[in-house]
Amino acid sequence: MNKSVICIVVSLAMFVSVGWAASAPQLPKGYHAWQKSERKVVTDKSSLFYGIHYMYADKKAIKGYQAGNKFREGSRIVVEFFNIKGTPSVDGPINMIVLMQKDKRQKDTGGWLFAGYSADGRPSGIDPLKNCFECHRQEAGQRDYVISTIKDFTR
Numbered sequence: 001m002n003k004s005v006i007c008i009v010v011s012l013a014m015f016v017s018v019g020w021a022a023s024a025p026q027l028p029k030g031y032h033a034w035q036k037s038e039r040k041v042v043t044d045k046s047s048l049f050y051g052i053h054y055m056y057a058d059k060k061a062i063k064g065y066q067a068g069n070k071f072r073e074g075s076r077i078v079v080e081f082f083n084i085k086g087t088p089s090v091d092g093p094i095n096m097i098v099l100m101q102k103d104k105r106q107k108d109t110g111g112w113l114f115a116g117y118s119a120d121g122r123p124s125g126i127d128p129l130k131n132c133f134e135c136h137r138q139e140a141g142q143r144d145y146v147i148s149t150i151k152d153f154t155r
C-alpha cells in the first residue's frame with residue numbers, strides 16, 4: 001500500500017469512529033478505578049433495577065456530589081448491573097452498563113449524555129429521552145437529574 005492510500009484509510013477510520021462517538025461514546029476506559037458506591041441490591045422483580053448494581057463516579061462527579069448534586073461539564077458516572085443468581089448475596093453475571101456524562105450540547109436531556117451498553121460494552125442503541133431522561137427528570141429534577149447522592153459513595 002502506498003502512503004496516500006494508508007492516509008485515506010486512516011482518516012476514514014477516524015471519521016467513522018468520531019461519527020460513532022457523537023451518538024454513543026465508548027465506555028470510559030478505566031472506570032473501575034473511579035470511586036465506587038456501596039453494593040445495591042433490588043429484589044423487587046417489578047423494578048427496572050431488579051438485581052445488583054454498583055455505581056462508579058469520576059473525580060469531577062464526586063466533587064459534584066459533594067456540592068449537593070451540582071455537576072461540572074465532563075463529569076461521568078457509570079452503573080454496572082448484575083443478575084441475581086440464586087442468593088442475592090452473590091453477584092450473578094453482568095447484564096447491562098449505563099453512563100451519564102455531563103455534556104452541555106445535550107439540551108433535550110438536561111445537559112447530560114445518557115447511554116446504555118450491553119454486558120460486553122457495546123452501545124445498545126437506546127433512546128436517551130424516552131428510556132432514560134424522563135425517569136431521571138421525575139426522580140431528580142431538582143438535583144441535576146442525578147438520583148444518587150454523596151451518601152451512596154461514603155462506604
Ligand code: HEC
Binds near residue numbers: 079098126149
Ligand atoms: C424508571 C426509572 C429509571 C430509568 C428509566 C433510568 N434510570 Fe438511571 N437511575 C434510576 C435510579 C432510581 C437510580 C439510582 C440508583 C441508586 O441510587 O442506587 C439511577 C441511577 C443512574 C445513574 C447513576 C447516577 C444517578 O442518577 O444516580 C446513571 C449513570 C443512570 N441511572 C443512567 C441511566 C441511563 C443511561 C438510562 C437509560 C438507559 C437510565 N438511567 C434509565 C432510575 C432510572
